[in-house]
Amino acid sequence: MATTAPGRNISVIWFSLLLALILMIIPLPEILRFARPEWLGMFLIYWAMALPQRVSIGVAWFVGILMDALSGTTLGVHAFAYALIVFLVARFHLQLRQYPLWQQALTILSLVMIVQLILLLASSMPHQWQVWMPAVTSTLVWPVVYALLRKTRRTFQVS
Amino acid sequence: MFFAVIASLTLYIMDDRLDYFGQVRSLISSVVYPVQVTAALPADFATWLSTFFQDREQLQERIRVLEASQQLMSARLQRLQALERENLRLRELLGSSFRLQERIQIAELLAVDSDPFSQQVILDKGQRFGVYVGQPVLDAHGVMGQVSEVSLFSSRVVLLTDPNHSIPVQINRNGLRGVVFGRGPSEQLKMDYMPHNADVRVGDLVVTSGLGGIFPTGYPVGVVTEVSFPAGKPFAEIAISPAANLGTSREVMLVLPGERIEFDLPEPSVEMPEFLGIEEIEAGGLQ
Numbered sequence: 001m002a003t004t005a006p007g008r009n010i011s012v013i014w015f016s017l018l019l020a021l022i023l024m025i026i027p028l029p030e031i032l033r034f035a036r037p038e039w040l041g042m043f044l045i046y047w048a049m050a051l052p053q054r055v056s057i058g059v060a061w062f063v064g065i066l067m068d069a070l071s072g073t074t075l076g077v078h079a080f081a082y083a084l085i086v087f088l089v090a091r092f093h094l095q096l097r098q099y100p101l102w103q104q105a106l107t108i109l110s111l112v113m114i115v116q117l118i119l120l121l122a123s124s125m126p127h128q129w130q131v132w133m134p135a136v137t138s139t140l141v142w143p144v145v146y147a148l149l150r151k152t153r154r155t156f157q158v159s
Numbered sequence: 160m161f162f163a164v165i166a167s168l169t170l171y172i173m174d175d176r177l178d179y180f181g182q183v184r185s186l187i188s189s190v191v192y193p194v195q196v197t198a199a200l201p202a203d204f205a206t207w208l209s210t211f212f213q214d215r216e217q218l219q220e221r222i223r224v225l226e227a228s229q230q231l232m233s234a235r236l237q238r239l240q241a242l243e244r245e246n247l248r249l250r251e252l253l254g255s256s257f258r259l260q261e262r263i264q265i266a267e268l269l270a271v272d273s274d275p276f277s278q279q280v281i282l283d284k285g286q287r288f289g290v291y292v293g294q295p296v297l298d299a300h301g302v303m304g305q306v307s308e309v310s311l312f313s314s315r316v317v318l319l320t321d322p323n324h325s326i327p328v329q330i331n332r333n334g335l336r337g338v339v340f341g342r343g344p345s346e347q348l349k350m351d352y353m354p355h356n357a358d359v360r361v362g363d364l365v366v367t368s369g370l371g372g373i374f375p376t377g378y379p380v381g382v383v384t385e386v387s388f389p390a391g392k393p394f395a396e397i398a399i400s401p402a403a404n405l406g407t408s409r410e411v412m413l414v415l416p417g418e419r420i421e422f423d424l425p426e427p428s429v430e431m432p433e434f435l436g437i438e439e440i441e442a443g444g445l446q
Contacts, residue, residue, distance in 0.1 A: 018194070025271040026198045033275045061163045065170070069187040070194065071274045072308065072315055075174040080167035087160045122171075123276065124323065131276070 009158045013047055013054060016152065017063055020044075025070055034130035037138040038112045039145075040067055044082055045111060046149045048089040049096050051159065060086035074122060081118040085111045101143050109139040181308070185286070188310030195271050195281060195313065202270035262415040263297075264288065268408070269313060278304075278321040278341065282411065285312045293373050295414045301379035301402030302326065302367060303411055318405050319348055319380070328380050329368040333358055336368050339380055339399060346405065348381055350397040355388045357395055365399055375414060 020043040028036055040063065047055035064079030071078070088111065089096065096104060112135040120131055152158075173180045266284040273279045284290050286309050294306040296316050304324060308315040317324050320341040328350070329336045335358060339348050353359060363383040369376030385398035 021191075021194050022198045025195060025273070027202050027270050027272050033272065036272070036275075057160055057163045061166065064167075065187065066191050066194075069184070069191045072277065072279055073274065074171055075184060075187070076167040076170035079170070080164065083160065083163035083167065087163075123274075128276070 009156045010054065012152065012156045012158050013051075016043055016047075016149065017059075021063070021066060021070065024067065035133040035137045037141050038115060038134050041082065041085060041112055041115050042108065042138055042142060042145050043149070044086055045089050045108065046146060048086045049093045050150070050153060052090040052093050054158075055086065057083045057086050057090070073119065077119060077122040078115075081115040084118070085114060088114075101146065104146065105139045105142040108142045109135050112138045181292070184308065185310045188308065188315075189285075189312060192310065192312045195269055199270040264413045264415060266290075266296075266314075266411055266413055268411065273315075276343070277323070278318040278344065278405070279307070280304075280316050280318065282306075282314045282316055282413075283312070284413065285310050285314050287311060289415075290314045290413060295374045295378075297378060297412045297414060298403045298408040298410070300404060301381065302374060303403045303405060303408065305373060306413075316411075319401050319403070320344070320346060320405060326374060326380060327368045327370040328365045330359060330383075331364040331366050332360075335359065336370065339365065346401070347384070348399040348401055350383075350399055351394060353395045353397060355395055359383060359386050359395065359397055361386055375416070 017040070020040040023039040024036070044055060044060050044063065048060070060082040061079045064077075064082040065075060067078040067082070068075045096107060099107070113132065116131055116135055120127065174184060264284070266282040266288075269281040269283050271281055273281065282290070282296075290306055290309050292306055292309055296303045296305060302319060304316050304318040304321070306314050307317040318341070319326060319339070320343065322341050322343045324341045326339050327336070328339050337350050337353055337357075339350050342349055350359070350365070361383055365380045365383060367374040367376060367378045367380060379402040381399040381401045383397060384400045385396075387396045389396060
């Protein structure tokens with residue numbers, strides 16, 4: 001992943017992940033507080049699906065550590081969750097690419113649910129139904145994220 | 160994947176169990192500080208815009224209101240200072256120690272969201288300003304919470320409403336001591352483990368008791384809004400609404416501990432009256 005050969009535009013990937021980190025903590029109106037889409041998870045899933053040789057489990061783990069520091073969870077929780085979903089996506093990336101968009105969105109639903117489940121298991125909070133809201137909103141915004149990131153990838157010819 | 164699992168587990172256990180690992184954590188938190196600042200930019204810009212476009216009349220009106228309240232406060236403060244002196248003298252007579260007035264430092268909230276299920280906020284002051292873990296945080300109306308994690312430039316504060324937070328308190332009216340727990344996003348606190356015959360009424364002011372050594376004595380925590388004694392349950396159910404504006408305050412105060420003056424007086428020659436009781440004297444000494 002550290003190969004910054006000219007023309008590969010790896011920095012675009014890092015820049016998009018940084019943007020996702022910012023989106024994860026940007027203040028939202030009160031109604032949407034529990035429904036924040038899992039931006040970082042979705043961005044990682046997209047890159048792992050499109051360029052599995054670039055965004056590996058290591059990248060997901062590293063970004064997860066940063067997310068742990070941002071959200072105040074015990075270190076390693078987000079890291080493990082993101083590494084796990086990137087592992088799953090990398091395993092099935094050839095199939096995922098062939099799926100129609102709605103089927104991909106459903107995959108996102110289950111992947112984000114896995115992330116939420118790991119976060120829930122690691123926290124001492126009582127279970128509330130709002131825990132699953134991010135999975136639903138992520139599913140809804142996935143087509144937009146997918147289109148935007150694909151456009152970005154093609155414009156900057158990231159490979 | 161195997162390495163990721165091992166690394167995550169190791170980090171998780173180290174962060175959870177080892178005290179000195181906090182330094183590594185604070186280092187990582189310092190690294191992500193720019194991300195937090197960037198995320199706070201839109202909100203900051205909105206505040207700046209709204210202050211920029213305030214008109215003259217509005218500002219004058221605000222100055223008038225602030226000046227009036229300032230006068231009121233300084234009048235109250237005069238009386239308070241006299242009382243504090245008197246208190247100090249009396250304590251000197253009793254031979255107990257007394258904490259001088261606490262010093263206070265102003266900090267601002269960073270406009271970023273945390274995990275919506277744990278009640279936490281982020282301040283723009285960190286290690287460089289001497290913020291430390293366990294430092295009490297107040298706003299203009301009462302106690303907000305305590306610092307849970309410090310990085311170089313920022314710090315994380317656990318609010319009173321966090322389910323993992325508890326604070327030792329006493330009822331201002333009769334000095335009855337207890338512990339107040341957070342209940343999550345419901346914005347209400349509860350006072351647990353109070354017996355059925357506890358003298359707690361709706362409207363009672365609850366203040367910090369200073370026991371436990373983290374919070375200073377006598378700052379308002381909240382007001383009792385509901386008291387019920389459910390039959391068949393061992394303890395009373397007491398709901399408290401927090402005094403601080405946990406959701407809306409932007410400027411908060413970090414309390415620095417005041418110095419403690421120890422009076423090395425000889426044992427008082429007068430016999431202590433029986434009714435004072437050992438417990439009360441000790442509690443006085445702790446404050």
